[in-house]
Amino acid sequence: MCESDEEQPQLSSSTLAVLQEFLKEKYEQQNNLLEHLVNNKEEQIPDILFDENWQLSQFWYDDKTIQALVRGALNSTPANGKIALISCPTIYSKLKKECGKRQVVLFEYDKRFKTFGTDFIQYDYKLPLNVPKNMSSQFDLVIADPPFLSVECLTKTAVTIKFLTKKNIVLCTGAVMTELVEKLLDIKKCDFIPGHRNNLANEFCCFSNFDFDKTLE
Structure with a gap:
């Protein structure tokens, strides 16, 4: 050369x-x-404000998916419950507006979302237990969307999920990860199919360890 x-x-x-x-x-x-x-809890403000950063493997949910996940989260947690969001920041804004007395915490790598203040916790899936120790088994529901379709990313995110949740889990990821998802977290595929603003080539699925589909009715 x-x-x-x-x-x-x-x-x-x-x-x-x-x-x-x-x-x-x-x-x-x-x-x-x-x-x-x-x-300001104003309905007309869009739920998605930041552009996707593809280097971080960010693919934002479409409005229908955001609404469904928020409805399911509210219907499956007590009025004063706690909800953790792992690597799925586009749910936060709408959920925060409708959560009532529930506590919503976002575990996210992208520092742009630190604007959420104390609801934001810097999170790197490569360090799955580098989260506040007092949050162990504190969340009534954990919703997660591992950013990469890899064994390492899913396995380490699963460690965080198990650490944070009291019991209930909802996880969104590619269908190609189904066997590993079920093995790591003992959760099953739902009928509900998440969608994205920019269509993905990979088939996407939602998994849970309770009847999440029923909470969407």
Whole structure:
């Protein structure tokens, strides 16, 4: 390979500065909108404010799926219960608006969601027990969506799920992971099928260890 082939295209300093300023402004605008959402329970505010980051394997649920998961979460937890969301941030906003006295905690790697304040806990599936120790067996329901379709990601996320939940689990992931899901968490596939704003090539499924389909009626 010649030397010229190894050279990578470079942006000019002025172009790079413009790009950085654009990204900074976009980030600030999204944060301002999210802060408004947290402080004002207004139905017209969209539930999804941040763009997907494909490098983090983010694929946001569509509105129908968000509504279904929120309805199921509310119907399967007590009025003063606790709900944990692992790697599924798009459920948070709508659930928070409708949760009443329930506590909702988001365990998420993406630091953009730290705008949720004390409801946000930095989470890396690679460190499955690097979560507050006082949260062991504290959640009436854990909803999880492991970001990657890999044995490692699902296995380590399952460790976190088992640590946090009192009993009830809802997990959304690719159908290709079905055998491992059932083995790790003793949960079964639901009739409910989650959907995404940008259609995924992989078949997606929902699993639970209780009759989650009935909570959607």
